[in-house]
Amino acid sequence: MLEKKTTEYERAVLIGVINKDQNEAKVTEYLDELEFLTFTAGGEVTQRFTQRMEVPNPKTLIGSGKMEEVEQYVKENDIGSVIFDDELSPAQQRNIEKQLRCKIIDRTSLILDIFAQRAQTSYARTQVELAQYEYLLPRLTGLWTHLERQKGGIGMRGPGETEIETDRRIVRDRITLLKKKLTKIDRQMETQRGNRGALVRVALVGYTNVGKSTLMNVVSKSEVFAENKLFATLDTTVRKVVIGNLPFLLSDTVGFIRKLPTQLVESFKSTLDEVREADLLLHVVDISHPQFEEHIASVNKILDEIKSADKKTIMVFNKIDQYKPETIDEDDLVTERTAAHFTIEDWKKTWFSKIGDRALFISALNKENLDEFRKRVYDEVRDIHVTRFPYNNFLYPEHLDFQ
Numbered sequence: 001m002l003e004k005k006t007t008e009y010e011r012a013v014l015i016g017v018i019n020k021d022q023n024e025a026k027v028t029e030y031l032d033e034l035e036f037l038t039f040t041a042g043g044e045v046t047q048r049f050t051q052r053m054e055v056p057n058p059k060t061l062i063g064s065g066k067m068e069e070v071e072q073y074v075k076e077n078d079i080g081s082v083i084f085d086d087e088l089s090p091a092q093q094r095n096i097e098k099q100l101r102c103k104i105i106d107r108t109s110l111i112l113d114i115f116a117q118r119a120q121t122s123y124a125r126t127q128v129e130l131a132q133y134e135y136l137l138p139r140l141t142g143l144w145t146h147l148e149r150q151k152g153g154i155g156m157r158g159p160g161e162t163e164i165e166t167d168r169r170i171v172r173d174r175i176t177l178l179k180k181k182l183t184k185i186d187r188q189m190e191t192q193r194g195n196r197g198a199l200v201r202v203a204l205v206g207y208t209n210v211g212k213s214t215l216m217n218v219v220s221k222s223e224v225f226a227e228n229k230l231f232a233t234l235d236t237t238v239r240k241v242v243i244g245n246l247p248f249l250l251s252d253t254v255g256f257i258r259k260l261p262t263q264l265v266e267s268f269k270s271t272l273d274e275v276r277e278a279d280l281l282l283h284v285v286d287i288s289h290p291q292f293e294e295h296i297a298s299v300n301k302i303l304d305e306i307k308s309a310d311k312k313t314i315m316v317f318n319k320i321d322q323y324k325p326e327t328i329d330e331d332d333l334v335t336e337r338t339a340a341h342f343t344i345e346d347w348k349k350t351w352f353s354k355i356g357d358r359a360l361f362i363s364a365l366n367k368e369n370l371d372e373f374r375k376r377v378y379d380e381v382r383d384i385h386v387t388r389f390p391y392n393n394f395l396y397p398e399h400l401d402f403q
């Protein structure tokens with residue numbers, strides 16, 4: 001159940017609800033992302049259904065007419081999963097499953113599934129497994145309540161209930177075991193982090209797929225003194241990097257996403273400790289993504305949740321090579337210029353006015369503006385370093401001079 005290996009794409013349908021605070025375009029964007037997630041998880045989306053609803057249907061989230069439409073489509077098109085962008089209550093999930101007779105997945109379980117697929121180390125697998133069981137537990141409870149009601153309530157102890165009770169106990173025991181295992185690893189990792197000495201710690205953070213790992217590779221490989229062995233026993237995403245003679249630690253963390261399941265935030269505590277304990281954050285943004293500003297807000301929300309929102313941060317706007325603003329026809333006197341029409345220069349001005357030179361515009365892939373990036377990171381790391389060790393600041397010039 002916890003690890004999925006896909007050999008061929010499974011046909012899937014997406015369902016989005018347009019509530020009173022949203023417009024259709026917004027939900028289309030959310031479904032675009034959900035489709036990308038589905039693809040990542042090994043699915044192929046063949047159809048999308050949306051429904052405008054003032055109040056979601058407590059039984060099936062969407063209305064009964066729409067349910068029939070979906071049911072018909074699922075039957076006729078050999079659909080394996082129906083995926084909802086919204087989180088479903090255990091009861092909704094059960095009711096929908098009963099009617100559609102295929103796998104019903106919500107955004108949270110889809111993200112958990114991808115994490116399970118991607119987890120490489122036993123540590124990451126343990127963290128994901130814990131998150132999955134935490135997600136599962138209330139759903140078993142829901143099932144139990146449902147069966148109890150069917151049986152007629154008090155005093156009617158049937159096999160169904162006993163079975164679910166046993167399942168709940170097994171899941172609870174497993175959660176306790178996994179938590180113990182993680183606490184032990186967390187302690188080891190804490191000690192290892194402590195042993196890393198006094199090097200300045202920099203963490204790459206950002207929405208999923210923005211180019212954090214690409215930047216990490218470019219920065220650490222291109223530097224003569226880059227070291228990829230020191231923390232081989234730790235998570236391999238921490239590397240020692242040297243810019244202009246100044247060594248520091250750079251970590252690449254798990255990518256963030258809108259509505260990152262809370263279970264994951266909790267069980268990835270140790271991974272996120274890299275962020276929590278960092279001296280400087282490099283918040284990488286994919287500026288070529290139409291929703292990049294919303295992505296920034298999602299990342300900031302998670303940083304806030306893990307109490308890291310006040311950290312010194314450099315905003316790194318990546319993928320400038322593939323940024324394309326919308327154009328306005330010269331003769332068009334009606335269309336108003338919006339953010340979608342901004343050029344990179346416009347964005348530079350906007351961000352410089354907000355945070356000054358803590359906004360950088362680069363392409364990690366094409367290696368554009370990387371010298372500027374290195375200089376900026378050097379300045380910030382040096383500042384932190386000389387504050388910590390005022391006696392050896394003569395080792396590092398105030399600014400780097402790249403030829």
Ligand SMILES: Nc1nc2c(ncn2[C@@H]2O[C@H](COP(=O)(O)OP(=O)(O)OP(=O)(O)O)[C@@H](O)[C@H]2O)c(=O)[nH]1
Pocket residue numbers: 206207208209210211212213214215254255256318319320321322362363364365366
């Ligand atoms: N065009 C363009 N593509 C880039 C750039 N930087 C990274 N990419 C591409 O973006 C995709 C995602 O890059 P990653 O480095 O894996 O992104 P990430 O942020 O580490 O992703 P997660 O692991 O999901 O958090 C890859 O296909 C990269 O080749 C860039 O500057 N320009």
